[in-house]
Amino acid sequence: MSDNQPAELPEIDRRRLLALMLAGSAAGVASAADEKDESLTNSLLWAVAWKQSAAEYFALCHQAYNLARLRVDQALAKHQPGDKPLAVITDVDDTILHARSYWGYLIEQNRDFFDDAIWDEWLPHNQVTAAPGAKAFFEYCRSRDVEVFYVTNRDQGERTFEFALAQLRHLEFPFADDGHLYVFRDTSNKTPAKEEVEKSFDIAVMLGDNLNDYRRDYYVKDVDERMSLMERDHEHWGRDFILLPNPTDGHWVRAIFGDSEPAPTDENRQILKDAATRIAWGG
Numbered sequence: 642m643s644d645n646q647p648a649e650l651p652e653i654d655r656r657r658l659l660a661l662m663l664a665g666s667a668a669g670v671a672s673a674a675d676e677k678d679e680s681l682t683n684s685l686l687w688a689v690a691w692k693q694s695a696a697e698y699f700a701l702c703h704q705a706y707n708l709a710r711l712r713v714d715q716a717l718a719k720h721q722p723g724d725k726p727l728a729v730i731t732d733v734d735d736t737i738l739h740a741r742s743y744w745g746y747l748i749e750q751n752r753d754f755f756d757d758a759i760w761d762e763w764l765p766h767n768q769v770t771a772a773p774g775a776k777a778f779f780e781y782c783r784s785r786d787v788e789v790f791y792v793t794n795r796d797q798g799e800r801t802f803e804f805a806l807a808q809l810r811h812l813e814f815p816f817a818d819d820g821h822l823y824v825f826r827d828t829s830n831k832t833p834a835k836e837e838v839e840k841s842f843d844i845a846v847m848l849g850d851n852l853n854d855y856r857r858d859y860y861v862k863d864v865d866e867r868m869s870l871m872e873r874d875h876e877h878w879g880r881d882f883i884l885l886p887n888p889t890d891g892h893w894v895r896a897i898f899g900d901s902e903p904a905p906t907d908e909n910r911q912i913l914k915d916a917a918t919r920i921a922w923g924g
């Protein structure tokens with residue numbers, strides 16, 4: 642035995658040490674169990690699993706772009722010499738590109754609400770994928786001399802426009818240039834882009850995952866009001882505006898919480914539950 646080895650503990654200290662170790666170990670198990678339960682009950686799981694795994698999700702994207710092509714073909718058929726040239730206006734996020742690695746990261750980090758700071762950090766890495774059917778549709782537009790204008794509302798500071806354009810180029814979308822990209826940093830109102838494009842083009846069709854991409858009217862903080870506006874405009878869906886699915890974010894979230902990016906609080910989790918039980922069987 643060297644001089645550095647501790648002297649043997651008295652019996653009473655050994656028992657106390659053993660009790661402390663067992664308590665610590667039990668607390669460790671309990672905290673791991675709590676963490677596991679929390680991660681498995683994350684309210685974002687179903688929506689993100691659908692975005693990551695459902696062939697139906699990708700088929701809906703193809704369906705949207707097949708319909709968009711039909712609308713462009715109909716506009717071309719009606720187009721007369723001397724008419725303004727045709728254009729398509731499209732939203733960017735969740736319309737032409739998907740952010741699946743961002744959502745996967747959020748889930749891995751056990752986040753159950755959109756996280757703007759993580760989004761801003763993730764975005765410049767270009768870990769986006771093209772929505773199925775998007776690129777082929779826009780290339781078809783280019784082949785028929787129909788110009789495509791990309792309109793997005795993002796804010797990653799001074800480099801916002803540069804990052805957005807880099808993503809379009811990374812995915813090799815046609816018309817990925819300064820003249821075909823509108824980036825609104827301070828507002829989600831995309832109307833000015835539409836008004837600008839309409840000066841020189843007839844709009845064949847618009848695309849988005851948010852009804853606000855079509856009309857600013859939908860920027861309202863009331864679920865029922867938004868729903869009745871949607872019914873008012875029902876003849877436009879699939880005609881002037883083609884909607885892509887998005888179950889994780891958008892102004893439908895704002896209508897529920899009063900905020901497009903609600904904080905991850907228990908109060909907001911209760912509001913989410915209330916939204917999910919607006920109609921519920923009494924049992």
Ligand SMILES: [Mg+2]
Binds near residue numbers: 734735850
């Ligand atoms: Mg979008």
